[in-house]
Amino acid sequence: MITVRTLVVDDEAGMRKSIARVLSKTVLTIPDVDQQINFEVDLAADGSEALAKLKSNQPDLLLLDYKLPDITGLEILDQLTAEESEMVTIMITAYASLETAVAAVKNGAFDFLAKPFNPEELRSTVSKAVQNLIVARQLKKLARERHQVRFQFISVLGHELKSPINAVEGYLNLMKSKTMGDDIESYDSMIDRCLVRTRGMIKLILDLLDLTRLESGSKTQDLCTSDIRDIAIRSIETMQPMADERGIQCVLHADKTIDLYCDSGEIEIIFNNLISNAVKYNKDNGSVDVYLDKVDNLITIKVKDTGIGMNAEEQATLFQEFTRIKNAQTRNITGSGLGLTILKKITALYSGTIKISSQPDQGSTFIVTLIDNIDNEENH
């Protein structure tokens, strides 16, 4: 239940009481808001009492008479608009003219009610005002959250780039002071470390670019029907050298064409992320099995590995930017922690889902479903 704190300002006692009676018995439901709304009503009989109450404890909703004994409702509004406020105001007037309506709206009123009005008119005007209040609050909350997410993202990104840059700087300083003598070959391992760290930073930046392109929606999709088995084969070939180095077998299981109306670059990113993880987080001499299937327009991509696996707690942290599970087994594995975030964004473009089942030390299975939207192709 959301309680809307309401202040009714009118010099006629009968009017104040009848508004209070109607509102205190009213329970509203508003589209897209799953909670019911009720009212807590306070009253003020003149301008100075109203101003005192507005200053000490601002309500959510103000029902304000246009004509008060000491100052006009418009003057009260004028004093309030200077302050930043979420309150919504409904002006009550016995002199409903276009002029007063314009003046009231100009001074920040949301709507106005012409006297005399019946309970139904009151409820309907109040309902619109409350809807406006709740939408404004939701927008504000969203803006705050967005700001926080952006801030968090930048701070994590800074942190992710800081350690490789520090490492490269450290090695360069050692080389500059010729710690290992004049023979350039003595520095080979330092140079190799620098290259590994630089490559890591380049990958992070390329992943970030993919992610921002996906998020901004600025990248136009290059759509056509592709047999995604070919994309899976290409992706396995790309990972083959990394798998061979550790004796890992990658096998594709797909006995029919799997057509998908898609941007093949996006599907390749899905395979690359799933298969690179299945190889990276595998054990030496392990295996990676890629299964593809299509039933009606539902495509299933299943990537099963025999790797280090994850416990339930670790699985719950996935799909957030820069999430990397830190333990003894992952310590020496490099990555930007953006792969699964990108995978999730692309999967959403195909109305898909991602399911994981994983056991520590046994392996993980990632199941991605995608919808083949053939209707789109026909409209294209």
Ligand SMILES: Nc1ncnc2c1ncn2[C@@H]1O[C@H](COP(=O)(O)OP(=O)(O)OP(=O)(O)O)[C@@H](O)[C@H]1O
């Ligand atoms: N198949 C898997 N088996 C075990 N752990 C996995 C597997 N796939 C992902 N993870 C865990 O999830 C984390 C996040 O994966 P993600 O692909 O997003 O990032 P990454 O592999 O660390 O970096 P990159 O951006 O280079 O892909 C990994 O760091 C790893 O700890």
Ligand SMILES: [Mg+2]
């Ligand atoms: Mg990855």
